[in-house]
């Protein structure tokens with residue numbers, strides 16, 4: 001989805017100074033926009049708050065444009081935040097997220113050549129029969145090119161934008177400043193541990209050697225499972241800044257919106273089974289549920305198709321304590337045990353003790369809603385989101401009391417991010433999956449963990 005201006009490619013700002021310059025322009029633009037908007041509204045008799053002013057559609061557009069131009073960590077973090085908050089997200093951030101997905105830009109040819117010569121040596125072209133100069137995809141920290149080897153095999157080659165790794169820490173801090181200025185992150189909330197973790201994760205994602213190892217790991221874990229396709233890893237072309245793998249055909253998983261119900265259900269059943277396997281069997285989880293990380297290969301007669309899994313940069317181990325916490329929550333939830341579910345939620349850090357003391361009735365109502373949804377016999381209809389609105393109301397009421405705010409353990413947040421992203425995709429596709437049956441098939445969830 002690139003227009004002509006983007007197709008020609010603007011160089012990705014790679015020096016500290018030019019990045020700070022980009023943020024400076026953004027802050028200046030925001031301030032100017034706020035003043036103009038404030039003057040306009042006051043002239044018409046309104047008394048707008050700072051938050052109202054910062055979040056005009058124009059300003060949201062500016063934030064999105066700037067993050068897309070910076071790419072790298074800033075853009076990735078923008079995506080992460082909006083994905084994590086899922087249904088609880090303010091509409092303005094959803095808008096930023098949507099713009100970011102459309103706005104990815106790519107490196108101009110000279111910058112690409114410089115990066116590849118540095119990573120592969122100046123005679124790199126001799127190793128390919130053909131290397132497509134125009135990237136087939138531009139993502140947040142890299143762009144992907146298709147290339148053909150002398151033996152005819154086709155590869156997908158992800159090339160990292162220069163300067164990404166070096167700018168992660170500053171980008172994360174800058175994005176936080178931006179969110180604070182726009183009023184989206186309250187000053188009282190201590191987000192320091194989350195930021196430290198975001199930086200750590202982004203550094204990991206910028207290390208393509210690590211991503212190559214994860215690609216290989218998941219390829220082995222799923223090698224015999226016909227429901228999934230994981231691209232083969234190509235170590236001889238891979239470096240810290242270049243990840244080479246087999247090119248895999250497929251179409252965007254979101255395009256399945258128009259597919260028959262049966263196909264949408266098959267795709268989501270496969271994805272939910274994968275999440276459960278990652279959590280309970282593999283002890284490793286790819287924690288970035290960005291929809292672009294899944295593609296779909298249509299099947300032949302009698303076969304609905306296969307899920308293509310891409311992008312293992314965010315794969316991380318699942319701690320046994322996190323696995324057990326989810327097992328306890330699901331076990332009590334499946335059994336309709338409200339008290340047990342509440343206790344499991346506190347024990348695992350999902351809920352703070354202060355929240356339970358202060359908002360017991362609200363919490364119990366939320367647990368009852370989840371238990372009722374889990375308890376419904378037959379396939380769960382992800383397209384039917386009525387209960388999400390009710391849950392959101394209860395959550396908002398609880399969130400209004402800032403004295404009981406609580407950030408769950410980071411480990412849990414990563415798993416939760418995957419689960420809520422998966423549920424969002426299932427909702428988008430209007431899939432129907434008998435999740436209860438899938439959970440009950442796991443002995444871990446029907447018998448207490450030793």
Ligand SMILES: Nc1ncnc2c1ncn2[C@@H]1O[C@H](COP(=O)(O)OP(=O)(O)OP(=O)(O)O)[C@@H](O)[C@H]1O
Nearest residue numbers: 137139140141142144156231245246247248292311
């Ligand atoms: N092996 C492959 N075969 C076919 N297409 C691929 C392959 N790898 C990547 N792509 C295409 O490139 C896009 C970006 O790849 P990937 O998600 O790995 O990049 P990324 O930089 O990690 O992106 P982000 O972090 O923003 O998700 C994919 O959505 C897909 O369209």
